[in-house]
Amino acid sequence: MSDWVGLFGNYETVGKQLKPHKTETLNRRQSESETLTPHRAVIQINGTYLELIDRWNYQRGFITLLSMAAMIISFGFLYLIIYFGFFDSSPSSSTGNTIMGIVFLIVFLGILWGSWHFFRRECFSYTHYPIRFNRKLKKVYVIQPNKKLLVANWENFHIGLQQYSRSGWDVRFSLLDDQEKVTETFALPYTGFSQYSSELLQHWEFVRRYMEDDTAKASYDAVTEVFPIHHRKETLKESIERVCLLPDAPYDKPRTSQGRLFFWGLFPVWLVFLIGRPFSIKTSKIPKFPDWVEQECKIETNDPYDFEQHPKPKLQSEPIKPFEYVIYTALLLISIVIFLGFIDLLSLAKGENSGLLKALFFWW
Known part of the structure; x- marks a missing residue:
């Protein structure tokens, strides 16, 4: 459950001092990468603010x-x-x-x-928990899973790479008290398997450059598409697309043949997301920042960095090769057999036999 850290309760660092062996401080004035990577986590971007999804949105539905x-x-x-x-x-x-x-x-x-x-x-909560960076006022606004609003100055955060599991690292923003204990914290959407992960540092660089550069140009240029769920719920098609992104992390690359093979090979696993995600979205409501936050984040007319006014073509997946269709079909059938066999094993453990595999081969 490490990927869901912070969703069901406080982050593990809240109320404690940051541990040096699990924390690597990042300098907001220092570049960590020449590449800026949004990882398809952007809800809105313009010359006034950048809004991102929460870190749990990619896995939503499971x-x-x-x-x-x-x-x-x-x-x-x-x-x-x-x-x-x-x-x-x-x-x-x-x-x-x-x-x-x-x-x-x-x-x-x-x-x-x-x-x-x-x-x-x-479910019956928020469709997402947005993170908003106001580059003009140098402020950060976060709607948290407990539905409380966190507001703080950009300069007041301790920002660092934080280890949250044996192999999991994120970019963590923490507010510290006089005893250097964490009082509030949140993480950027993309997580990595190491503090040396280039994709993780590129994601931090994307946010850092947005807040520290004189203009939003570099970050705007890095965004190829936005996920505009600030005023509407994602569609069923978008829910499916988000699930299909999972085998292709890092997410800013076009969908690859390897990712598609991975998806169909583990189709029963992804089916959990495909069923759970739309249900969770449809039963939840869109989060709204208070009116005073929207006033502070007012977008200028004819903003050259407003993605809604100046959209870009979406990333295109790698074309599907003819032989892939045969492989996908075979992997899908194999995964279905494995899934039904697992259900049969569970029923046998209860002293019964659901006979799903037998029924499947009967119809074949």
Whole structure:
């Protein structure tokens, strides 16, 4: 669950001092890369502000379906526990069975509560949690998962590469108190597998240059497309496109043959995202910054760096080669067989046999 750090609770650094062996301070005045990479995380860009998606948006949908499955299973077990505990008057019931029933009741109530908590971070919440950088006022505005608004000056943040798991690093913005303890924090959308990741440093450079350069030109030139979800919900097509981006990280490259092969080879995994993401988006509402923030971020008329006024052609995927269609079909069929076989194994563990594989081969 390391990729979802900060979504279901505070970041691991909040209330603590930053650990030197897990933190590498970044100098906002110093360039870390000649390349600027937005990683398709831009919602809006103009001469006044840059708005990005949250770090969890790429993987959105997985937690939705996983928590729904956990809640359904928990409800099923709770029904059985309550039925046999309160309505079954079998003489074989004993004190030991009653105690065990109470323990299982507490356990599954806990699972149900935890699943609901996870579910509410992606569903019946906000469609995304935007991060806005105002280059003119040198301010940062963040709508957080708890729906609170974080506002601070650009210069007040400690900015550094932060290790959040054994192999995960992000660009972390932290506010520190007098004892150097973190009071508030957030991370840029793109994460890397190392503090030396060129894509991660390029992503930081994209934001740094936007806030530190005299104009927004360099960052504007680096953006090939925006994800305009500030005034509307993403469409079903966009949800599918976002899921299809996952096998192709870093995301600013055109979709490759290798990424497509990876997608179809693990289709049951991506299917979880394809089902969960649209559901989470449709049940949530679009976040809105307060009116006073919008006043501070007013876009100038005829802004040459306003992407909405001056859009660019979208990135085009690599053309699909004829032999790929055969490979995709074979990988899809193999993945379906593996998925149905997994369901059969689960049913066998319960002493039943769903017979899905047998039914599939029957129709073939």
